[in-house]
Amino acid sequence: MSPTRGYHHGDLRRALLDAAAEVIGESGPAALSLRDLARRAGVSHAAPAHHFGDKAGLLTALAVQGFDLLAQTLRDAGDDLLAAGVAYVDFAVRHRAHFEVMFRPDLYRADAAEVRAASARAGDVLRARVAGLPTRGGGPGDPGRDALAAWSIVHGFATLWLAGALPDRLGDDPREAARAVIRRLVD
Template sequence: MTGTRAYHHGDLRRALLAAALEAIEEVGPGALSLRDLARRAGVSHAAPAHHFGDKAGLLTALAAQGFDLLAQTLSEARDDLLGAGVAYVDFAVRHRAHFEVMFRPELYRTDDAEVVTAQGRARAALRAGVAALPTRGTPADPDRDSLAAWSIAHGFATLWLAGALPDRVGEDPREAARAVLRRLVT
């Protein structure tokens, strides 16, 4: 049941997804090898195909999982721009593998049903989180506002993950993100 079973592995699908997350953290989603995952799980090289069809199938499952996780994370965050933005960046750093797959549509099937619904959940949570920026002068436009908030959080997260930011931003992504996001909210 819970254990690591023999021949009929018992939980191979979950084991492969977990192994995939590990592998992606090490080499990135592009260099992911199904055969390597099979080795990590101790099964034959063709076993993954049964559960996911092909590599895109596996990454599709990961993407759906990732969007669900993001939706959950955002809905638990503080209900303002700063809280949601920091939570977004934190998610990207802590769930790097998921995040990197989610925003690389060429790697998976974006029209997959589970992906689409999970994406919808994440999108809704995002909009609820950033609510509305305090607007000055210009008439409020919630669409533009949430787009701006999403952009700055996503950009910071992406640059952080790419290692493109100067050392001076420090070691703590949450703290650094808060300082940057504050520029939008002040």
């Protein structure tokens, strides 16, 4: 596509990641085939191996990309906790493939250094946003507990939305529906 630069045949690594995100987003990770990706990119069936080693390697790269993308999304959402929560759900829906892979450690090498680093970066931003959550319950309010509750509610809503498990009456705008749910915890 974009003739930015090229070695042999173009920006293959990027093309493969893009194609993988598209396939997974449409049909799930189980439908992913390295050979299909190679066909889409117009290269031989063994070309992906050079960039990613194997299937897990490709998904590892996708997960890293996803964590970085999530961190950026949360940063862009600003300091408001509600906005950050909505942005989390919106990220899951817009970058469905990345989100699904990120939280499925059996699909990739979750213990790889790059993954741990990217995951930690996203976690830092997440925790920073949650710090604004008001405590509740009369007691002193455990910040870790509160952060976990906030993360759980947005992650759960996003997961259920992607799974198609939620009732139809919610409509087709995940941001709107998520906002209402998150308010239950925040207000």
